[in-house]
Amino acid sequence: MxxxxxxxxxxxxxxxxxxxxxxxxxxxxxxxxxxxxxxxxxxxxxxxxxxxxxxxxxxxxxxxxxxxxxxxxxxxxxxxxxxxxxxxxxxxxxxxxxxxxxxxxxxxxxxxxxxxxxxxxxxxxxxxxxxxxxxRLGPDPLDDGFTRDVFAGLLIDRRMQIKGLLRDQAVIAGIGNAYSDEILHAARMSPYAIAGKLDDEEVDRLYAAIHATLTDAVTAASGKPPADLKDAKRRGMQVHARRGEACPVCGDTVRSVFFADRSLEYCPTCQTGGKVLADRRLSRLLK
Structure with missing residues (x-):
């Protein structure tokens, strides 16, 4: 997508x-x-x-x-x-x-x-x-007004998993399945972390990862014709759609969790303390 x-x-x-x-x-x-x-x-x-x-x-x-x-x-x-x-x-x-x-x-x-x-x-x-x-779009994460405090305010009392929140267009506009995987990997955070329970240091890491990941990807896409944009996206991915490959940060194997109509990719060492997440193909946790 x-x-x-x-x-x-x-x-x-x-x-x-x-x-x-x-x-x-x-x-x-x-x-x-x-x-x-x-x-x-x-x-x-x-x-x-x-x-x-x-x-x-x-x-x-x-x-x-x-x-x-x-x-x-x-x-x-x-x-x-x-x-x-x-x-x-x-x-x-x-x-x-x-x-x-x-x-x-x-x-x-x-x-x-x-x-x-x-x-x-x-x-x-x-x-x-x-x-x-x-x-019903939420704020754009690359707008100047999308500050760390604005982002932190979006997380307050949110009981949903952070992966789902990042993909929710009514909360933050423009991030989908692929870049939420990339952002969470850069932030060294489990996709199952509960948004409203993140501490200040975790919010700092996640906010920095959002800005850096999207800025780099926009720069990589800039100036390319439509026919080249999909390949540019694939080349820039660290974990998304790289199941079975080595994590470029730590060398662990990138894993997937499958759901009804999508999957997520993550690195156990970087993001979940080495824990391999259950493959719940029929899960509805990430609506």
Missing amino acids: PEMPEVQGLTRFLDERTAGRTVERATVASIAALKTYDPPIHALHGAAITGARRLGKFVVLSFGEELHLVFHLAKAGWLRWYETLPTTLIKPGKSPIALRVALDDGSGFDLTEAGTKKSLAVYVVRDLADVPGIA
């Missing part, structure tokens, strides 16, 4: 390529992906893009102050950029393409989604607050 660093890199790329360009047409190939009907998708035709930005894991293409194309790539979505957009017709249900946007200089992009579980979401709105996921 694309998370904040990849979405930030994607947004910067789109801002550089599309600002000032006009949409010639926007074609919906998967009607299930389009979550809004007013304004209609054809309201984008002939509209000039004024900029792109990121909100959490959402990409926002703005057309002035009162019209926005918003999309969330979900678990298996991605963006394909073309300097020259293909002229072949899109056959709904016959390709992974959910949306095609053609620009006035011949360039454009497709939003695609692999697999059978379709979660990619596209919105055309006048007000960004009309997108439910944006309306």
Whole structure:
């Protein structure tokens, strides 16, 4: 799943390529992906893009102050950029393409989604607050206002496991499964630690790990075209998706815990005092 660093890199790329360009047409190939009907998708035709930005894991293409194309790539979505957009017709249900946007200089992009579980979401709105996921976003961890004290305040009386809290978009925006693994490894903290029970030193470590991990990942993604962002993400991972490999810090074997629809990776020596966590494949602990 694309998370904040990849979405930030994607947004910067789109801002550089599309600002000032006009949409010639926007074609919906998967009607299930389009979550809004007013304004209609054809309201984008002939509209000039004024900029792109990121909100959490959402990409926002703005057309002035009162019209926005918003999309969330979900678990298996991605963006394909073309300097020259293909002229072949899109056959709904016959390709992974959910949306095609053609620009006035011949360039454009497709939003695609692999697999059978379709979660990619596209919105055309006048007000960004009309997108439910944006309306409930928590603070962005790389904003200047996200201080150590602000972060500590988010943990007070929270009885949930820290892994789940980091992934909760209503608490902190933009962190998903992969980077929560990386942050917890950098902070030398168990994914099962209870958020509201962390002491001051643990809060300090975790806050520093959030900032350092995400800053490094955003820097690594900066300037890369969409086609290279996924590989850049994989190369930067220390434990996530590296089950069975050696921890780059201590050399212990990276372990996994599997859940219904995801897994987490961790290093026992670095994070759990050497304890190997039970593999609870049907656990609902990390909602």
